[in-house]
Amino acid sequence: MADAIADTRRLYTKPQNLNDAYGPPSNFLEIDVSNPETVGVGRGRYTTYEVRLKTNLPIFKLKESSVRRRYSDFEWLRAELERESKVVVPPLPGKALFRQLPFRGDDGIFDDSFIEERRQGLEQFLNKVAGHPLAQNERCLHMFLQDEIVDKNYTPSKIRQCCLG
Amino acid sequence: MNFFGFGQTAEIDIVLNDAETRKKAEHNGEDGRKEKYFRFYDGETVSGKVNVTLKYPGKRLEHNGIKVEFVGQIELYYDRGNHHEFVSLVKDLARPGELTQSQTFDFEFTHVEKPYESYTGQNVKLRYFLKVTISRKLSDITKELDIVVHTLSTYPDLNSSIKMEVGIEDCLHIEFEYNKSKYHLKDVIVGKIYFLLVRIKIRHMEIDIIRRETTGTGPSVYNENDTIAKYEIMDGAPVRGESIPIRLFLASYELTPTMKDVNKKFSVRYFLNLVLIDEEDRRYFKQQEIILWRKGDIVKKSMSHQAIMAAQRFEGSSNPEKSHSQSAEDGKS
Numbered sequence: 001m002a003d004a005i006a007d008t009r010r011l012y013t014k015p016q017n018l019n020d021a022y023g024p025p026s027n028f029l030e031i032d033v034s035n036p037e038t039v040g041v042g043r044g045r046y047t048t049y050e051v052r053l054k055t056n057l058p059i060f061k062l063k064e065s066s067v068r069r070r071y072s073d074f075e076w077l078r079a080e081l082e083r084e085s086k087v088v089v090p091p092l093p094g095k096a097l098f099r100q101l102p103f104r105g106d107d108g109i110f111d112d113s114f115i116e117e118r119r120q121g122l123e124q125f126l127n128k129v130a131g132h133p134l135a136q137n138e139r140c141l142h143m144f145l146q147d148e149i150v151d152k153n154y155t156p157s158k159i160r161q162c163c164l165g
Numbered sequence: 166m167n168f169f170g171f172g173q174t175a176e177i178d179i180v181l182n183d184a185e186t187r188k189k190a191e192h193n194g195e196d197g198r199k200e201k202y203f204r205f206y207d208g209e210t211v212s213g214k215v216n217v218t219l220k221y222p223g224k225r226l227e228h229n230g231i232k233v234e235f236v237g238q239i240e241l242y243y244d245r246g247n248h249h250e251f252v253s254l255v256k257d258l259a260r261p262g263e264l265t266q267s268q269t270f271d272f273e274f275t276h277v278e279k280p281y282e283s284y285t286g287q288n289v290k291l292r293y294f295l296k297v298t299i300s301r302k303l304s305d306i307t308k309e310l311d312i313v314v315h316t317l318s319t320y321p322d323l324n325s326s327i328k329m330e331v332g333i334e335d336c337l338h339i340e341f342e343y344n345k346s347k348y349h350l351k352d353v354i355v356g357k358i359y360f361l362l363v364r365i366k367i368r369h370m371e372i373d374i375i376r377r378e379t380t381g382t383g384p385s386v387y388n389e390n391d392t393i394a395k396y397e398i399m400d401g402a403p404v405r406g407e408s409i410p411i412r413l414f415l416a417s418y419e420l421t422p423t424m425k426d427v428n429k430k431f432s433v434r435y436f437l438n439l440v441l442i443d444e445e446d447r448r449y450f451k452q453q454e455i456i457l458w459r460k461g462d463i464v465k466k467s468m469s470h471q472a473i474m475a476a477q478r479f480e481g482s483s484n485p486e487k488s489h490s491q492s493a494e495d496g497k498s
Contacts, residue, residue: 007355008412010410011344011355013359013408013410014359014408016408017405020405020406020407021407025363025402026363026404027363027402029366058364131366131444131445132445133333136336
């Protein structure tokens, strides 16, 4: 008879600490890819992008960082992650080889709209990858995002949390 | 069935003795369509009448015997030819001879054992049925009547809650709790998810009910997973210290009791799958088995007693004396 109506009252929960409730969340991670700049002259020209990172995740050594990267650096990062981690790495925006052919009507790979499209794709790529818990363990990701220069002769390794928080 | 294409010379009709009073239960067919069948429990007697009606009165029906069988069998879809009969009872209704007119035969299978619940699944079917056979030289005339068997359990003595802390190191730690480990089919899952560490960007959280049907043994085991239900329990990003409540009513879903190793042929198990989805559509999940069992129907008497009390409570305002004594009675129960 007692079981005729089920007891659906909530389970007991600990009251939440107000600092936790109203303080900054522990998952703050923002990555921007911006300020494309074409460097070099003639056939040696290439475009670099500013990669800016802001975070409070303890796994990142710097809470704020800004580096410049070119498309081939992104390709390197993608290849490293595919090989070293179990992450299913999202695709990069296209390589656009056809844009590098001569006799085009526009500026080829230095065309403003192309650069903007690529910039957006690179930003999406980084946000997707950097938020992945497994990718965050890879040395190559941290080197790409926060070291001045990408050392392609580095030794791949896994990162453990470097500071408590 | 009749090689000469004249159609059946006789029609068989099976009628249960308690057809008027016996409850029917819905059961899914292989094609997914629901139909109602008479519902039996283990140990109940199956009795009735077999009406054999001659299509052409005056024309004699020669036969090699008439019998009725009560069969419980398991059919694996990948091995349709082989039926595994775990219950097989026969009653002879008539010796070889001939029928000159339509006739009715009585039968009774007393206190039949029905050890397992009827089940129609993705790769296996367990069914019970009565089958009447009029044996003849060229082709038999048969008729089947399916019934549905439910297995009942009572409240388990031990029914501990499920409470566990899980997560990804340094990224996500949660503690989940479900109030019981064994639920009946009309029960409510009451639980909570407590966030200990949230370093990923969660977009929402859901709880799924998954049925896993396992068929075959040894090296050729096949698991078929079906998501029976998806129920969103949180929309938005949680932070540390937050608790998300769970209240999931099982009666709205098509569930069966947990069946373990039925006749060593198949199992049906249920799992709760807690799924967290982040901003990039990555899924983090934790599966936990729950045991489902079937509770007997509430005895009619007490149900109407409750209804009477509820009705009088409502009318009580017109008769203060009556309502006063009524609420005293309420307090007792």
